[in-house]
Amino acid sequence: MRLLTHNMLSSNIKGVTNGFPLRIEAEKVVEKTVDFNADFLKNMFAKVEWNALVEASKTMGYFELPDNVESSMLESDEFLQKFHHALLELHLEEGALICPETGRKFPVSKGIPNMLLHEDEV
């Protein structure tokens, strides 16, 4: 699971008011090279929840992202490379995503999150 995906996932357990962002319990993180595409990054930038991305990348062991951003930073290749790396190249292979309100763990196995809810969570 890449952080681009993590930035879109939320816990919708019954009764939870804000299930985003999910906390990450990282057991196995793998770095995989992904082709750099500046246009794709610029398009994604507008839709990314930045704080969630920064916190998640720290959990995955990457501390290079600035806490605060503005769109002018997209002109900087250095920034784009860091953004690219955090968003697309950090891969959670094994671990869990944790509902911020209930603490319920959604397992991530072989890079695939299992977000199925139990009967009593629906």
Next chain:
Amino acid sequence: MGSCAECSTWVYGGQLTNGCPPVYTSSSHIVVLKFAGLVGHNRKISSLKIGGRRRRRMIVNAAAATEKLQNGIAELYDESSGIWEDIWGDHMHHGFYDPGSDVSESDHRLAQIRMIEESLRFASVSDNSLQKPRKIVDVGCGIGGSSRYLARKYEAECLGITLSPVQAQRAQALAAAQGLVGKVSFQVADALNQPFPDGKFDLVWSMESGEHMPDKAKFVNELARVAAPGGTIIIITWCHRDLSPSEESLTPQETALLNKICDAYYLPAWFSIADYIKLLQSLSLEDIKAADWSEFVAPFWPAVIRSALTWRGITSLLRSGWKTMKGALAMPLMVEGYKKGLIKFAIITCRKPAS
């Protein structure tokens, strides 16, 4: 497994001793639980004079039925995806064909791609660089054929959800092999409880997965919930024919045929196109368009049957498992359903209001 004593509907799973899977009456959107010996058919649940304990048992049974259904669907696709992919490739949906045309075996893959393109065109999805979708959800993504195609076409991010862990893994492997790892991702998740915040997706895509949804209202609600303001929803699904104004339900023969198909493919309920339109209208979705594309998919099931009857097909089926074989044996029922005008291949699209 067993059949309901009253209605002969197959029960999914041995735990339910006094219930049938929830079914929709054709003329209403209320789930009707048919219980052998407890109630007669087609009585709405709100009018049932059943005390607290029985009602709770019905609700618990319904939840158990849903879980059984989900497990059944996951197992069917865990078992059969590999053999499908081996023979048909990574698109697990009907092809779109010109009516009356001669179709050779090599045309089917192109027809499946054409189905995606025709659907996008029907829904007026723009590929203009400013208006094209940026975030797409593929609801019931299979092994990710649509996800990868759409992500490539629009240079967009696409997230796919499926109940089948095997499919999710395969989808991810194919994405990696095709260099799409930055753009598409796959999750095991339930279309009736999508693991996304509200309003994030410019395009909500459901290609031949609606048939599996036991609660169509919840399914459509979730599609609408995750759609971004101004976003497009595209549902391509199997429906039964619209009822005429004088009809309360399908005929017993029609219901019996659908039940047999349901049993083989883990389809819990059938809607008509009119039912879907009413549901979308009730959610105040805009630009609702629908069409019956049955005439454009006619060559598909006969072609699938032919592929199953090849040496490769038969040996693969025999190796695959009972669920897959049962699915294969049920294919002529689909042909029969289409021929009788009972089953419709439908596309229904709409837009979420911009504000």
